[in-house]
Amino acid sequence: MWDRARLLAAKHQAGCPERAEGCPRCHLALAAALAIDVPATASLDEDDAPGEIVEPDAGSDRYAILNDLLPHAVVAVADAAVGDESAQCGYGWVCENGTTGHGASMAHSSGETEVIGICTAALGVLHRSLDSPIVILCDSLEAVTTVNRALETCDPAVAHRTVVFPEGRQLLANLMPYRDRVQVRWLKGHIGHDLNESADALAAVALRHATGRIPAAVARKEQAHILRTLRFAQSEPPTAA
Template sequence: MTLPARPELVSRLAEDFAALQDAALARMNGTGSPETEAALGHPALAEPVAIALAHAEVLVRGAVRRAELSGLPTQRLPSLRTYVRRVRRARSQAEAVCKEQHARRMAQRRAPVTAPLDLRVARAAHPQAYLRALEEELAHRGLPYDALSVPNHDRARWARERRLMHPEIPSPIRELLDCEDDSFIQALLHDAREAENPHLAHDAVVERWSRHARTALAWGRYAIAQAERAALARPLTARSAQLDALDDAYHDTAILTARAVEAKHRTADLHDRIRDLTATGVFADLITQCHEGALARFATVHLDLWDRARQLSAEHQAGCPERAAECPRCHLALAEAVAMEVPAADGLDEDDVTREIAEPDTASDRYAILDDLLPHAVVAVADAAVGDESTVCGYGWVSENGITGRGDSMASSSGEAEVVGICNAALALLDAAGTAPSSSCVTAPKPSPSSTGPLKAPTRRWPTAPLCSPRAGSS
């Protein structure tokens, strides 16, 4: 029997990050109480659970890497790696729950069908013609062509400019908005290493936070790679300080990861709210007026198309079982019939617009670039890989004249490490030909000491966002 979620337990888990994470891991291990299991299934905890498991996954990967570098007996490593896979699976399941809930909310928020069926049929039959009519209407009103479109980026700024959201921004928020990207990333690193910045969750900033969270996370991976290299440079019995620094780097990266997930969820919530704001009020009225004007222009220029759309729509609605709901799914089939019967609008050959582009012959074109190489050119290839827990990317390269090389890089991905590998291959081949530049190696970009600070033990803390606040005294 499934127990109902107790509201007070849900509230306590939402406010106590450490307790929430422990509960999520206990559920994963099958040791959670029925009451806690019921609470974790509450919709309000879906996103906090995903954040907590993202944090936990980085920590358990760090535990495996420390075990590998500290010389733990090999027979104990498989169980640790199995645990990492279980946490990763639990995190994926939690993220799937978040996506399902978001899709359900979107379906509930979906606006009812308000446009008449004949208008929807005409628009779908020849969308380019209707788009031209709408652009003419917008130009007549002195509006830009994209005035009715919600942008993909900087939606909060767009909403403020249209007075859909409060335009005033407090000065601390304005500082975060106006600073350079490097300074903003430093604020994200400080948020993870020292003290949480409550201003990041503001509607005006959260999109920028989400955009730059990945870059901040790359700095965390770089710190882990530095600690790994420092540990590997020491004898197995003299790595204690380096392994402690590795633990600290993993803790920082765990918080950066959790905060990046939180930023993603907060941004999605912001976009949902902006979408709701555009469906009502002055902006919604403007959309309606512009489409009414566009329809009048469309019907005047393309009278045959409009008459046929109206006729088919009336005939269809006479016997459609979904007539009371304005036939929400019927317009596409009717539009296809209109498009086949009525010539393309404005003399535009629709076949020219929708002409299928021939796919290239990938089998013959894949190596076509080799046909353009100079006779004396030497071909080299590179590959790279990164382990599940390590952040140091190993790479290797080989050229057709037999020269090879390998190394490792603190790149943030195997793709970047491959670029490092091919650059090293080019320099080595130039060196063999006697034309190499003064630099003898290529490395991944390094941060300056001022940008990351020394690798010292930072003040550790749990993420303390309103979604999931820490327990007092946790470390």
């Protein structure tokens, strides 16, 4: 399956007219093509991460296959950053429909930081997408597992070992009423995924501002630059081969 996914992605990437826009929906066609060639008895190894995205091998390849993503799902990527010298953290999220969010919070670990980012992203997208299912991608397997366990049990308390501060627990509790509409998936980080890179950059700027390293005016300027770069990457016309 891994080899077939890599070959399909490489073949698709060579001639896709949507390549410059990041192929926002091409994973659906790739997944369908992959399913045709995978025997019904095929299964992932037991060590594979739950909800893992099957992706091509090359680190520079941006294509990832979500083989069961609903066609009308709204997808967003969340990321977070935590400082070494304080409990302050920054988070950022970017949705494929163009909406974004970022801010600062308190966290005792990188795991809790990412949980805060996931919850904030999910709630932000939910408030803008009243009926659609929501898929939040994050490159922290610990955070993805933690949030999914809370959603499955409808009990934020199961995350108590990862989420310590009251703010993070409240965000999880706020997400519980929407548990039937939210999926949280793992996404390999830093593979050239536009939304992932932008969410990471927004989180880093939010952290620098929260810890006093840059003033608010500089933070706003950097955040605006990140969003302009993202929109340019998404709207750039395909280049001739």
